[in-house]
Amino acid sequence: MMATAGSSAAGARVSMRAASGIRASSSSRRAAVVVKAANVNIGDSLAEFLAVATPDTKLRQLMTSMSEATRTIAHKVRTASCGGTACVNSFGDEQLAVDMVADGILFEALKYSHVCSYACSEEVPEPVAMGGSGYSVAFDPLDGSSIVDTNFSVGTIFGVWPGDKLTGITGRDQAAAGMGVYGPRTVFVIAINGFPGTHEFLLQDDGKWLLVKSTEEIGEGKLFAPGNLRAIFDNPEYSKLVSYYLEEQYTLRYTGGMVPDVFQILVKEKGVFTNVTSPSTKAKLRLLFEVAPLALLIENAGGASSCDGLVCRALDVEVTAHEQRTQICYGSKGEVARFEKYMLGESSASLTLSRPSKRPCAERAR
Numbered sequence: 001m002m003a004t005a006g007s008s009a010a011g012a013r014v015s016m017r018a019a020s021g022i023r024a025s026s027s028s029r030r031a032a033v034v035v036k037a038a039n040v041n042i043g044d045s046l047a048e049f050l051a052v053a054t055p056d057t058k059l060r061q062l063m064t065s066m067s068e069a070t071r072t073i074a075h076k077v078r079t080a081s082c083g084g085t086a087c088v089n090s091f092g093d094e095q096l097a098v099d100m101v102a103d104g105i106l107f108e109a110l111k112y113s114h115v116c117s118y119a120c121s122e123e124v125p126e127p128v129a130m131g132g133s134g135y136s137v138a139f140d141p142l143d144g145s146s147i148v149d150t151n152f153s154v155g156t157i158f159g160v161w162p163g164d165k166l167t168g169i170t171g172r173d174q175a176a177a178g179m180g181v182y183g184p185r186t187v188f189v190i191a192i193n194g195f196p197g198t199h200e201f202l203l204q205d206d207g208k209w210l211l212v213k214s215t216e217e218i219g220e221g222k223l224f225a226p227g228n229l230r231a232i233f234d235n236p237e238y239s240k241l242v243s244y245y246l247e248e249q250y251t252l253r254y255t256g257g258m259v260p261d262v263f264q265i266l267v268k269e270k271g272v273f274t275n276v277t278s279p280s281t282k283a284k285l286r287l288l289f290e291v292a293p294l295a296l297l298i299e300n301a302g303g304a305s306s307c308d309g310l311v312c313r314a315l316d317v318e319v320t321a322h323e324q325r326t327q328i329c330y331g332s333k334g335e336v337a338r339f340e341k342y343m344l345g346e347s348s349a350s351l352t353l354s355r356p357s358k359r360p361c362a363e364r365a366r
């Protein structure tokens, strides 16, 4: 049976804070690292990490294939030319929008991995047979494509499920999840279900990925990223929550790209990201392609996630349709508890994460 997110695997523990010497030679970088029970070191290659994180060779192959696609997409994003309406790049003989180029690269990588049964994406929501067996993958090839032209960071998000199914599953069933972040640096961030922590790999000039940070705890701290902010006009609970952040002098850090806006919680080990809906602003984030994978990344790192004010953990929501949408909050446990309290309209009640659900999660996420 698959272990739950955040549980330990074989007592493995990884150093929380990277020693900084990742450019050093193999021997010196190992010397700089605090290693606990497991042989996972800052400065390890992705292959070295995966060999420790999972005994499953198919899963290792799948994550390696996704990392290779991420590297190729990083190059395409970096060299795209951006006009008034879209950023394009050449793919074959055609000029294609860069998110479609990324989509094609990921499907190709999954086909050649030979360990993928089905894959679907935000661009191609119906699962396509990949010719392999072992895992199925759902991905958002380039989240934040509307901010590629402004040269903000954008990213790829993916979730990996064992078997052939991409509906009738929950985020908790994921074997792994990951994201590529295309910013001034390119990083590949992954969580393996059953192995502690969420792990960040930095792309080197020679094309290798080296482990630079492992996050196992997310603490409390005043940093907020309020998505779909226009919802405060007809969602009084969200309005009160945002007022709380302002009154308490939280630091605003919001780019409008879900990948960097959530990634900062892992890097800073604090903060909260919200994308809340209202009667006039419906949910736009997709559970399968973006919300569930990011929930595994945050929860494996010691954070929490919630879809609404009724204590609906994002990892427990059943995917009933590929394009199912939901609102979401990610952050430290305290921040997600606060979100739930405000969404319930109980901003003076004491913080709790254990309030019983009133309706089934799947129903509430629709």
Ligand code: F6P
Pocket: 143, 144, 145, 226, 227, 228, 229, 256, 257, 258, 259, 261, 275, 284, 285
């Ligand atoms: O996936 C949709 C998306 O681009 C996310 O990356 C981002 O968090 C969100 O939209 C931004 O929404 P808004 O502009 O409404 O805050």
